[in-house]
Amino acid sequence: MTMENNLNQKHTLSVLVDNEPGVLSRVTGLFSGRGFNIESLCVAETMDPQVSRITLVTRGSEQIVEQITKQLNKLINVIKVIDFTGTEFVEREMALIKVRAEASTRAEILRTVDIFRCKVVDVSLQDYTIEVTGTAGKIEALLTLLSHLGIKEIARTGAIALGRSKKEGPLKREGVKE
Amino acid sequence: MKLSGAEIVVESLIQEGVKFVFGYPGAVITDIYDCLEKRPVRHVLVRHEQGAVHMADGYARASGQVGVCLVTSGPGATNTVTGIASAYMDSIPIVVFTGQVPTELIGNDAFQEVDIVGITRPCTKHNYLVKRVEDLARVIKEAFYLARSGRPGPILVDLPKDVLKAQTEFKYPKKVELKSYRPTYNAHPGQIEKAAALLQKARKPVIYAGGGALASRCSPEIRTLAEALSIPVTSTLMGLGCFPGTHPLSLGMLGMHGTYWANMAVGHCDVLIAVGARFDDRVTGNVERFAPEARIIHIDIDPTSIRKSVNVEVPIVGDCKDALTKLNQRIQQWAAQDWSKMRQPWLETIREWQTSHPLTYRQEGEEIKPQFVVEKIYEVTRGQAIITTEVGQNQMWAAQFYKFDRPHSFITSGGLGVMGYGFPAAIGAQIACPERMVIDIAGDGSIQMNIQEMATAVANNVPVKIAILNNGYLGMVRQVQELFYGKRYAQTALSGNPDFVKLAEAYGAVGLRASRPEEVVPVIKKALSIPRTVIMDFVVCAEECVSPMVPAGAAMTEMLLVS
Numbered sequence: 033m034t035m036e037n038n039l040n041q042k043h044t045l046s047v048l049v050d051n052e053p054g055v056l057s058r059v060t061g062l063f064s065g066r067g068f069n070i071e072s073l074c075v076a077e078t079m080d081p082q083v084s085r086i087t088l089v090t091r092g093s094e095q096i097v098e099q100i101t102k103q104l105n106k107l108i109n110v111i112k113v114i115d116f117t118g119t120e121f122v123e124r125e126m127a128l129i130k131v132r133a134e135a136s137t138r139a140e141i142l143r144t145v146d147i148f149r150c151k152v153v154d155v156s157l158q159d160y161t162i163e164v165t166g167t168a169g170k171i172e173a174l175l176t177l178l179s180h181l182g183i184k185e186i187a188r189t190g191a192i193a194l195g196r197s198k199k200e201g202p203l204k205r206e207g208v209k210e
Numbered sequence: 211m212k213l214s215g216a217e218i219v220v221e222s223l224i225q226e227g228v229k230f231v232f233g234y235p236g237a238v239i240t241d242i243y244d245c246l247e248k249r250p251v252r253h254v255l256v257r258h259e260q261g262a263v264h265m266a267d268g269y270a271r272a273s274g275q276v277g278v279c280l281v282t283s284g285p286g287a288t289n290t291v292t293g294i295a296s297a298y299m300d301s302i303p304i305v306v307f308t309g310q311v312p313t314e315l316i317g318n319d320a321f322q323e324v325d326i327v328g329i330t331r332p333c334t335k336h337n338y339l340v341k342r343v344e345d346l347a348r349v350i351k352e353a354f355y356l357a358r359s360g361r362p363g364p365i366l367v368d369l370p371k372d373v374l375k376a377q378t379e380f381k382y383p384k385k386v387e388l389k390s391y392r393p394t395y396n397a398h399p400g401q402i403e404k405a406a407a408l409l410q411k412a413r414k415p416v417i418y419a420g421g422g423a424l425a426s427r428c429s430p431e432i433r434t435l436a437e438a439l440s441i442p443v444t445s446t447l448m449g450l451g452c453f454p455g456t457h458p459l460s461l462g463m464l465g466m467h468g469t470y471w472a473n474m475a476v477g478h479c480d481v482l483i484a485v486g487a488r489f490d491d492r493v494t495g496n497v498e499r500f501a502p503e504a505r506i507i508h509i510d511i512d513p514t515s516i517r518k519s520v521n522v523e524v525p526i527v528g529d530c531k532d533a534l535t536k537l538n539q540r541i542q543q544w545a546a547q548d549w550s551k552m553r554q555p556w557l558e559t560i561r562e563w564q565t566s567h568p569l570t571y572r573q574e575g576e577e578i579k580p581q582f583v584v585e586k587i588y589e590v591t592r593g594q595a596i597i598t599t600e601v602g603q604n605q606m607w608a609a610q611f612y613k614f615d616r617p618h619s620f621i622t623s624g625g626l627g628v629m630g631y632g633f634p635a636a637i638g639a640q641i642a643c644p645e646r647m648v649i650d651i652a653g654d655g656s657i658q659m660n661i662q663e664m665a666t667a668v669a670n671n672v673p674v675k676i677a678i679l680n681n682g683y684l685g686m687v688r689q690v691q692e693l694f695y696g697k698r699y700a701q702t703a704l705s706g707n708p709d710f711v712k713l714a715e716a717y718g719a720v721g722l723r724a725s726r727p728e729e730v731v732p733v734i735k736k737a738l739s740i741p742r743t744v745i746m747d748f749v750v751c752a753e754e755c756v757s758p759m760v761p762a763g764a765a766m767t768e769m770l771l772v773s
Binding site for chain 1: 327328331332335336339356388389390391512513514517518521
């Protein structure tokens, strides 16, 4: 009776935690201490200033992710853990990309920006800084297209996510424990 | 009336009903000591902070109360880490108060500053740095509540010096409000139903009880279940005593050095009922081949214990006592059946395993066998003592040859395996239970890891007895070297051991020695007749092995019988 460990599926977890010093360290320490992996992580306050939301992307078999969820719930400062996998949810990442922009390529970059519905947020004679939001796939695609033009620097967030609301029901308030 | 932080700490301890604090003073917590002296809480001054935590741990296990420990900042705090980690692995309720440098100096590499909250985050159930005196009473209330509720564990509260000096109104909270912490005590009736259905069909069931059974105090319910359906019971090291060791249905301990018949029973059972146990690697061996025929029911208050290493068919999250009570009620509704008759073939098979491979050793010649010492301690104390152990061969022999009929009588560092645990834990247990015999079964290696607590025992008139199985080796490692490293005893021979009898005398305690088999019983009897701290130095056979043994990576049914 052993555990099946073959699957290595991506899971996006939303973790509501007490907004207190040291809480992030408890969460990340749990992952490093138990050998779980974190692909990306985003943290910010919710509407309730006493509560923060950590959005965390991890990979593992069903059994590993079950352990991750249980271990997170066991932390005293964790209020709620939601695993979005298998549910309807919206997931977005954001990247700032500084791309070399010479006279010959400026127009092409702007066209690409247009196609991807992103924005140029800083301009110089040598480069554009582009702000893009979307799924990881969209950002990857944009990076591929821009890479042959010469990407100088990028800064990228992890994923943030929210469950899709039932269209008929009232919106759920954030930070409320069910 | 306003109280200082230090006064709030002491008054809160009184509110929590704390009678003993194990600790060691230092610069930043002098305020607390100044208050403690005037109030009815007894402080036990240790000689090393590690000893304080183990004493609090032993006290908690023997009394069922939360153990309390008080130490200073920096090295005082870091010295507690081993004890905290041990209490965490074994789910023991303790609260450790550490001093801290004043808040404005935190992060400044101040004298005796250490980030103890950071250091102990992975080995406490929860911990706190109190930055405002207004939070202090609430934090202490929460600390005690968290320590003893749900799956118990150690809580650390870090107290900066300025917080202890600052004043505020003291009002001890009546209840705790933690929106994110609600342990599940009530077992789900649907799961109980599933478990009952499995049990009804089981032909070869085994109950596997762990430390959680003791924490949940469900010994009577285990016994009811076992006797009702004639189910044999095996315990983990941590669970020993939760089911009477002399009961006909007792299989003794399972696992790496468990009994042959317990491991065989688990290896061949069709339904395994795990009660407050966590399928630790020392119990499962090669996890792929653990209990291959078993459908598993797993009762535990901590959901993370379930499906952590082994797949289970019926998980039951809840207090073991609640779950077993409900299960027993359900079983009573079944049509009457002669379960003991039906169980005969299974119990007979187990008896054959037991007869073919008993726990055994040969006491012959002039040398004392260590197992003989443990057996004689069992006989002389009539199984009524509280036994603590160090870690290694002494621990395994104590677990194998002392039959525990009462719960909370075997106190050992099971998960972390801390050498140096048993003696301070014995002091804590003796303070909790002054009327009982408390004996630390030790090795000559382990006992030296916290030998300084002899002074604590003597100064506080704690009449614990220490039985050193003195083989001049770090025996468990030596055994591994004998069996798997071609008898190359690298660094396991202990030269330079002290004369333990003289050492006892130097501390103002009593030292006794037995070097021949016929001296063993008289030494034990004499030690027990002396109402003082006594070291018994048993000079035992140097190269005795713990048997049986499951080698690393093997299945539990592939035990080595080491002669």
